[in-house]
Amino acid sequence: MYRPDSERPGIPSAALHYPCGEPPAHGQAFEIAPGVFWMRLPLPNMLAHINVWAVDDGEGWAIVDTGVSSPDVAEAWEALLDGPLHGRPVTRVIVTHQHPDHVGMAGWLTERFGCRLWMTRLEYMHSLAIVAEAGQEAPSEGHAFYRRAGWDAVALDGYCRRFGRAGRMISRLPRSYRRLHEGESLRIGVHTWRVIVGQGHTPEHACLYSPDLHVLIGGDQVLPRITPNISVHPMEPDANPLGGWEASLAHIRRQVPPDVLVLPAHNEPFEGLHVRIDRLEHALRQANARLRNALREPRRVVDLFGVLFARQIPADDALQYALATGETVAHLNYLHARSEVDVRDDESGVAWYVLKRGVGPLVAREAENGVPA
Secondary structure (H helix, E strand, C coil), X not given: CCEXXXXXXXXXXXXXXXXXXXXXXXXCCEEEECCEEEEEEECCCCCCEEEEEEEECCCCEEEECCCCCCHHHHHHHHHHHHCCCCCCCEEEEECCCCCHHHHCCHHHHHHHHCCEEEECHHHHHHHHHHHHHCCCCCCHHHHHHHHHCCCCHXXXXXXXXXXXXXXXXXXXXXXXXXECCCCCEEEECCEEEEEEEECCCCCCEEEEEECCCCEEEEECCXXXXXXXXXXXXXXXXXXXXXXXXXXXXXXXXXXXXXXXXXXXXXXXXXXXXXXXXXXXXXXXXXXHHHHHHHCCCCECHHHHHHHHCCCCCCCCCHHHHHHHHHHHHHHHHHHHHCCCEEEEECCCCCEEEEECCCCHHHHHHHHHHCCCC
16 A cells, blocks of 8 residues: 555655655646646545646647546646646657556547557556456455455455446556557657666556656656555465565666656655665565564464554455555565465465574564664
């Protein structure tokens, strides 16, 4: 789940700089780099907003990320297009990843302006799969995944009721797209942008870096005040997205200078990219150290929420319970991939995790000394 750093134990406050001032109100657009405009759209959840970007593309605008599909967001886009974007056409729609707050209005915009959708292949295909779930019943594989995590009947009922909701927040997608590739250069207007692909939050998340402008459009890959949800989903229960996210943070550090202006999907544009990556990596090590210590005795997934999160997750909050489960499984799969934990299923199909022999004492000493694992 996206959570403020204050709710994620182990993240020290990062010394970041926020040079762009107050965020734009809905219907406003602020130029924060030559030809790059910052806009905000409303969200129907705890995040309240998503940042989207208009980049001058000569005859019109390249739009990066689009908001969820809803009447409120459509009204906000109408105000932006007729107001601060001066009625100029949208030349292309670039989407960083598959989640509805990013891809939701992509079909609406591409159809309206007769332009193309630009995405990485996995993100486009996953978006189509999410849309296809709308109106469908929850699959048996999903039931099995969450039962294995230790969910009770109340939680499973919430999963069934919510299934397919994300697909209803995405407008009809075009059946053709332009694929984005890692490392390719895009010419948008008079500036060059390089595609940097990350993993973890989603399988093939695209960031855009402009050396000309010294700007990184980061999507959800690196956020300044909150951390993205890194989850395992029922579709791929053995995935290791946390390992992918860790590798991606290192990849971004190598590819992008430390003093760029980062344009995140949530919170405000910031400077201090490498500082933020350092803090996130430190938090990951601390979380896994706490988890190893808790796993000296066998535990289910639902038994570990208190170890990873700074608050209890009620089973009747279907969305937060699913996100907490996915993130906890991601940590456990990460440790399992490193051969640090064993897992066995009991007679009812519930998974129990325990630390392997020889790992615990080392972690205990590290925890006592305050040294990240």
